[in-house]
Amino acid sequence: MHALAMAVSANLPVILWGAPGTGKTSSVLALGEHLGLPVEVVVGSVREPSDFAGLPVVRDGGTWFAPPRWAERLAAAGQGILFLDELTTAPPAVQAAMLRVVLERVVGDLALPDGVRIVAAANPPALAADGWDLSAPLANRLVHLDWSISAASVADGFMGGFAVPDLAGVGAPTAAEVGAARALVGAFLRVRPSLVLAVPEDSGRAWPSPRTWELAATALACTSSRPGEWLERVRAELVVGAVGEAAGFELLSWVRDLDLPDPETLLSDPAAPLPERVDRLHAVLGSVVAHVRADGGGESWQRAWSLVARVARRTPDVAAGAARSLASRRPDGAPLPPAMLELAPILRAAGLMP
Incomplete structure (x- = not known):
């Protein structure tokens, strides 16, 4: 119930x-x-x-x-x-x-x-x-x-x-919670691309598809910060109910092991440690971009570029998606931060910079 x-x-x-x-x-x-x-x-x-x-x-x-x-x-x-x-x-x-x-x-x-x-x-x-x-x-x-x-x-x-x-x-769930959950699901599917679409022979119940991963993301978002001892059970029921047992429990296990830092902490501290694992980096940048989009302010947008630039020095492929998303959602009147210059090749390749 x-x-x-x-x-x-x-x-x-x-x-x-x-x-x-x-x-x-x-x-x-x-x-x-x-x-x-x-x-x-x-x-x-x-x-x-x-x-x-x-x-x-x-x-x-x-x-x-x-x-x-x-x-x-x-x-x-x-x-x-x-x-x-x-x-x-x-x-x-x-x-x-x-x-x-x-x-x-x-x-x-x-x-x-x-x-x-x-x-x-x-x-x-x-x-x-x-x-x-x-x-x-x-x-x-x-x-x-x-x-x-x-x-x-x-x-x-x-x-x-x-x-x-x-x-x-x-x-x-709030827009920030939905954005962060979508980023988590996207990072997970980079690791397990075979689960993007897996239609079973008996398809009368839940199975993974882009549509049901969207439902799973909403389920993660609405259980991300709610009170109640029943929360973990409800999260599992909803996620498994969206994409099926095999894919659902794999996502839940992966999310549980991530232990991601808070986006605001990363934006406030330029020296905050970053994860080593590539899938965790994808999830971190996705949650930061979702946080910035929900915030809507020019200051957080500029600070996010410094974080993306740090990631780009080590793993440019991981930074590319976040850079494209940030560049396409520049707040009105926000000046271009110096950190964007480090990402010029990525932005040119994406058609976002002349």
């Missing part, structure tokens, strides 16, 4: 896998009530493709794909949870129509507000009435969470009520 709450708060599209009758729907309704979000339950098994692609009607001399009422209610509210229930009982044609809803938040010709979260639930095909496997394109758009219950939690719920996790301190 903590992982579901974190995913909803971070606006990650998520799917809950569990046996029938285990409280998936009631938990989502309770979470929506706790967060003050309206919940629209859409059961896939009783829907047609037009319920997601829109029903064509003639309006003002043209064709308009009219959205269903549930989509109009969410759009009017400006936020909420779209709960797609019984996903594996939806036939392939309906699953295909759901793709644009999950990825682009568009229903017919209506764009859902950014505040609308996507949550789905499914029974394993063996337990679903007339069930289908989840299509690979739809599976690759969701974070997959296993929904399990314990006898103790059910007993406690009947006696004292079913509790919603304490969400104090939980919310959408």
Whole structure:
């Protein structure tokens, strides 16, 4: 339940896998009530493709794909949870129509507000009435969470009520946190390029792709500085749910062993020690660039060039990516620092300096 709450708060599209009758729907309704979000339950098994692609009607001399009422209610509210229930009982044609809803938040010709979260639930095909496997394109758009219950939690719920996790301190990640997490994922994929895309034979669950690595980065970002003893478990659930067990646990292990210095410390101390390992250098520079972008100030942008120049003296290939990113995001009015002269060959090669 903590992982579901974190995913909803971070606006990650998520799917809950569990046996029938285990409280998936009631938990989502309770979470929506706790967060003050309206919940629209859409059961896939009783829907047609037009319920997601829109029903064509003639309006003002043209064709308009009219959205269903549930989509109009969410759009009017400006936020909420779209709960797609019984996903594996939806036939392939309906699953295909759901793709644009999950990825682009568009229903017919209506764009859902950014505040609308996507949550789905499914029974394993063996337990679903007339069930289908989840299509690979739809599976690759969701974070997959296993929904399990314990006898103790059910007993406690009947006696004292079913509790919603304490969400104090939980919310959408900041731009700096997202940028730093993306830098970590990018540095990891430099070390393990074979994991950028690894489609399994059975692709109805999570697997690595550029899209799901983006989900994994958001999962890392939203668990990077949040309180709670459950944090490590939730981080693992979300990352593994995005890219699968093998790739997810490898990323988590790699991140745990990095022990990166704080970006502000590196920018403030010109003599701060730098990592020896190339993958750690990539991660360090990526986190510094993300910090500078979130800061937006000319002073931090200039200080970052001194750090990049230090790295370039030893490993110019590592410094190249950070130099390109910094050069393309120069704050208005920021003077060019002397350290940029050391990187002139790199910037010319990238087409960023005449």
